[in-house]
């Protein structure tokens with residue numbers, strides 16, 4: 403049975419693995435192969451993920467039959483110009499488990515955690531899978547907050563979606 407619970411340090415390897423696989427399969431054709439090929443599970447990445455987990459205000463994992471199959475981190479909005487109090491920072495489901503309702507379960511748990519407050523998320527432009535998912539979850543495109551980030555000398559265009567609060 404699928405269970406959503408807060409992440410612990412013991413989940414670090416599983417979360418790092420899902421993150422790497424999610425990049426490779428989710429962003430194939432959207433990012434240069436050089437960046438995707440460099441995504442590997444190694445000590446450095448595991449250590450970095452440990453910090454992400456311990457510092458995130460919210461870090462949830464989805465567990466199925468005692469195996470971690472997805473995770474989400476989030477917390478206060480990082481860009482002070484964005485008028486939504488919360489933000490999803492990182493959100494990945496293991497590719498072997500896509501389209502099985504795990505993302506939906508994590509999203510519902512996140513909304514509960516922030517008590518139905520409004521929030522936003524940045525995602526890679528052209529990531530139709532994630533766009534369909536977020537729109538199904540109620541996300542609305544908000545182009546004025548789109549932004550560009552540089553990853554390994556490659557400019558990446560991120561688009562922004564907002565989610566209205568459920569208490570308004």
Ligand SMILES: CC(C)(COP(=O)(O)OP(=O)(O)OC[C@H]1O[C@@H](n2cnc3c(N)ncnc32)[C@H](O)[C@@H]1OP(=O)(O)O)[C@@H](O)C(=O)NCCC(=O)NCCS
Pocket residue numbers: 424425428493494495496499500501502503504505506507523524525526529530531532534535536538
């Ligand atoms: C985006 C992601 C988190 C969705 O997780 P998921 O567990 O597969 O999503 P769900 O099974 O809960 O899907 C819920 C709904 O979203 C939509 N959806 C999800 N994947 C879709 C796809 N590939 N194509 C079209 N619609 C899709 C559907 O409406 C789906 O409902 P349905 O299956 O009843 O039609 C997952 O695909 C993923 O980890 N992708 C790679 C990483 C990524 O892009 N993360 C977002 C970064 S910001």
